[in-house]
Amino acid sequence: MIxxxxxxxxxxxxxxxxxxxxxxxxxxxEKGEILxxxxxxxxxxxxxxxxxxxxxxxxxxxxxxxxxxxxPSDPRMQIGYLPESFRPNPNLSVKEYLTFQCRLAHxxxxxxxxxxxxxxxxxxxxxxxxxxxxxxxxxxGQRVGLAQAFAGDPSMLILDEPTSGLxxxxxxxxxxxxxxxxxxxxxxxxxxxxLSEVERLCDRIGILNEGEIQFMGTVGSFFEKWQxxxxxxxxxxxxxxxxx
Amino acid sequence: xxxxxxxxxITLKDSFRSRVFWGMLIFLAxxxxxxxxxxxxxxxxxxxxxxxxGMLGITLSCLLVTILFGLYALYQERERNELYVIINRMPRxxxxxxxxxxxxxTVIIFGTLMGIGVFVLTWLIGGKFAPxxxxxxxxxxxxxxxxxxxxxxxxxxxxxxxxxxFLCITVFVLGHSFDEAILSFIGLGQFGSQGHKIFIEIVSxxxxxxxxxxxxxxxxxxxxxxxxxxxxxxxxxxxxxAAVLTLSAMVMNRKDI
Numbered sequence: 020m021i022x023x024x025x026x027x028x029x030x031x032x033x034x035x036x037x038x039x040x041x042x043x044x045x046x047x048x049e050k051g052e053i054l055x056x057x058x059x060x061x062x063x064x065x066x067x068x069x070x071x072x073x074x075x076x077x078x079x080x081x082x083x084x085x086x087x088x089x090x091p092s093d094p095r096m097q098i099g100y101l102p103e104s105f106r107p108n109p110n111l112s113v114k115e116y117l118t119f120q121c122r123l124a125h126x127x128x129x130x131x132x133x134x135x136x137x138x139x140x141x142x143x144x145x146x147x148x149x150x151x152x153x154x155x156x157x158x159x160g161q162r163v164g165l166a167q168a169f170a171g172d173p174s175m176l177i178l179d180e181p182t183s184g185l186x187x188x189x190x191x192x193x194x195x196x197x198x199x200x201x202x203x204x205x206x207x208x209x210x211x212x213x214l215s216e217v218e219r220l221c222d223r224i225g226i227l228n229e230g231e232i233q234f235m236g237t238v239g240s241f242f243e244k245w246q247x248x249x250x251x252x253x254x255x256x257x258x259x260x261x262x263x
Numbered sequence: 264x265x266x267x268x269x270x271x272x273i274t275l276k277d278s279f280r281s282r283v284f285w286g287m288l289i290f291l292a293x294x295x296x297x298x299x300x301x302x303x304x305x306x307x308x309x310x311x312x313x314x315x316x317g318m319l320g321i322t323l324s325c326l327l328v329t330i331l332f333g334l335y336a337l338y339q340e341r342e343r344n345e346l347y348v349i350i351n352r353m354p355r356x357x358x359x360x361x362x363x364x365x366x367x368x369t370v371i372i373f374g375t376l377m378g379i380g381v382f383v384l385t386w387l388i389g390g391k392f393a394p395x396x397x398x399x400x401x402x403x404x405x406x407x408x409x410x411x412x413x414x415x416x417x418x419x420x421x422x423x424x425x426x427x428x429f430l431c432i433t434v435f436v437l438g439h440s441f442d443e444a445i446l447s448f449i450g451l452g453q454f455g456s457q458g459h460k461i462f463i464e465i466v467s468x469x470x471x472x473x474x475x476x477x478x479x480x481x482x483x484x485x486x487x488x489x490x491x492x493x494x495x496x497x498x499x500x501x502x503x504x505a506a507v508l509t510l511s512a513m514v515m516n517r518k519d520i
Contacts, residue, residue: 031519074347074520092355092516100351106343110280111273122269123352167348 021175021206022048022071027080029066029230040066042230044080048175053197053207055217058227059258064210065103067227068179071208072100084175096126099168103179103210107163109153113144116152117166124171138166143192157184165193169200176200178209182216194220214250226257233257266353267361274365278332287328287373294320295380299388310389311483317381318399318479321374325407326435328373330428333366333411338424346520356512359415363508367408374404395482398493405500406476410435412507413471419515438473441466471503 024046030039041063048054058064069075071082076091083089084097107116117135139145142162152160161184168176181197182190194216197207211217217224218238226234226241234241234257238250245253278284298320302312340346350358378400385393413434417427475496481488 069347069520072347072351074350076517076519094353095351098351100348102344102347104344105348106345108273108277108340108343108345110277115276119269119273120348120352123266123349126266126353171352 020047021050021085022046022208023083024067024071025081025083027067027070027082028078029063029070029075030078040230041070044070044227044230044232046225046232046235048206048208050206051201051204052222053201053209053220055221055224056208056210056227057212057214057217057224057254058210062227063230064227065179066230068177068210072098072177096124096171097174099170099173099176101164101168101176101178101181103183105164106160107152107167109151112149112151113139113155113163114148116163117170120167120170124173134170138169141169141196142166158186158189161185162189162193165196173205175206175208178207180211181209182211182213190216214254218250226254228258233260267357267364270349270353270358270361271364271368274332274336274362275368277336278365278369281332283331283335287324287331288376290327291320291324291373291377291380294324294377295384298381298384302388310385310391310393313381313385313389314391314393314396315479315483317377317384318396318482321377321381321400321403324373324377325370325403326410326432328370329366329407329411329414330431332369333362334414334418334427334431335424336366337362337415337418350520355515356509359419359508359511359515363408363411363415366411366414367404370407370411371404374400374407393482395488398488399478399482402476402478402496405496406473409471409473409500409504409507412504412511416507416511416514419511419518421518434471435473438471439477441470441472441474468499472499475499 024044027041027044027046028039029041030037032038044063044067046054046067056064056067066075070077070091072095073089073091073093081088084095089095108119111119114135117138118132121134121138122130136145139148142165144159144162144166147155147159152163155163161181165178165181168178176197178197182193185193190213197209197220201207207220209220221238223235223237224241225232234244236244241250241253241257242248245256247253247256295317298313298316301316302309305312340349353361378397382393382396385391385396410431414427414431417430422430475492478488478492480486
């Protein structure tokens with residue numbers, strides 16, 4: 020097991036009072052698998068990701084990466100991360116931006132300039148390497164975002180809506196890229212709203228609703244649970260069942 | 264250490280590429296022209312007027328640079344969700360030091376450019392060779408890099424950009440008024456006991472005391488600048504800056520982002 024989340028909780032105060040954004044989240048991600056976290060808007064997916072990444076301090080519970088407890092606010096060098104609605108620095112060129120991220124990803128270690136070319140070819144951006152990011156389309160910006168997540172060859176990737184902003188061809192390319200990454204031994208944990216890509220990509224899925232995990236298992240077992248053969252139908256029933 | 268330098272360098276590159284950078288350069292050129300115009304209205308005090316107005320320009324440009332490049336870029340980075348990607352790869356304290364370094368580079372560039380401009384004008388038009396102007400530039404750089412550290416602290420506390428800019432200007436103004444307030448208080452003599460005076464003096468250094476970096480009047484009046492004051496101000500900057508940055512890092516480590 021590469022990532023283990025135990026009884027993770029997050030509560031905070033808002034104008035409406037105490038909000039329990041995440042309730043006793045338990046999650047295990049096996050090495051080399053793709054786990055997708057699904058849920059309606061406001062279910063707590065991004066909160067869960069931010070807690071795992073250490074951007075939020077949990078109200079309870081712990082997170083272990085390769086058996087080691089992670090402290091909140093510590094950098095997660097072994098994890099490549101793509102946040103939701105990510106936009107890279109528009110004043111830099113694609114190559115400059117990836118060089119910058121590769122340098123950070125290697126910390127005080129040796130940075131190999133060829134790595135930038137590898138990342139560029141991974142996301143199909145070689146032709147645009149000298150283009151200023153401000154002149155890229157949203158989809159291309161998302162590709163740069165994905166490329167930076169792969170910088171430093173991390174063992175695990177956490178991606179929040181990795182295909183947002185991409186056209187159907189771009190989405191297909193990203194899905195294929197993630198499958199290739201998996202074949203290369205990478206572990207991927209991602210959040211998405213797009214059920215078709217989840218179905219195509221994931222070994223297992225987790226359904227998060229109102230801060231609680233309602234289902235965790237394979238797509239096949241999810242279909243079995245609701246006696247349907249369509250992820251959208253099963254998802255709808257799961258969420259409605261949780262709300263009632 | 265490498266990651267800190269990487270952040271510092273990228274901050275500088277980002278500043279160079281922004282339109283505001285070139286707008287600021289135009290502002291500097293216009294201000295220097297204004298110095299020449301104002302000096303032409305004076306009666307035989309050309310050098311002094313250029314020096315005086317020029318040093319005001321250095322202060323003004325450094326203040327603008329601190330807010331526009333030191334602070335605004337931080338908020339833009341956060342809005343783009345880029346901050347998450349960066350602090351995933353380095354400790355938050357290192358990120359803040361890198362940002363401080365990058366903003367300081369920009370303050371140094373603008374302060375020095377403006378200093379060179381004022382020096383050349385004072386020499387060519389005013390006929391006064393005044394290398395001590397660069398001491399004023401050095402002090403302005405210390406002052407505004409310290410203000411940048413305050414901006415970083417306000418940023419980590421979660422203040423908006425507008426509030427942060429307002430607070431920085433407030434700290435700047437109050438930091439220059441404290442000394443005067445103390446002098447008036449001490450001048451009143453009989454109203455303050457020795458204990459009170461010492462207390463207020465300590466408070467003025469804790470607040471921060473930006474007047475410690477102000478040698479403008481000495482330079483304009485051709486007075487010599489005691490070297491002990493110069494070293495004292497540098498040491499004060501070093502310890503105060505380190506304390507504010509450490510506090511910022513502690514706050515950022517404890518906060519949800």
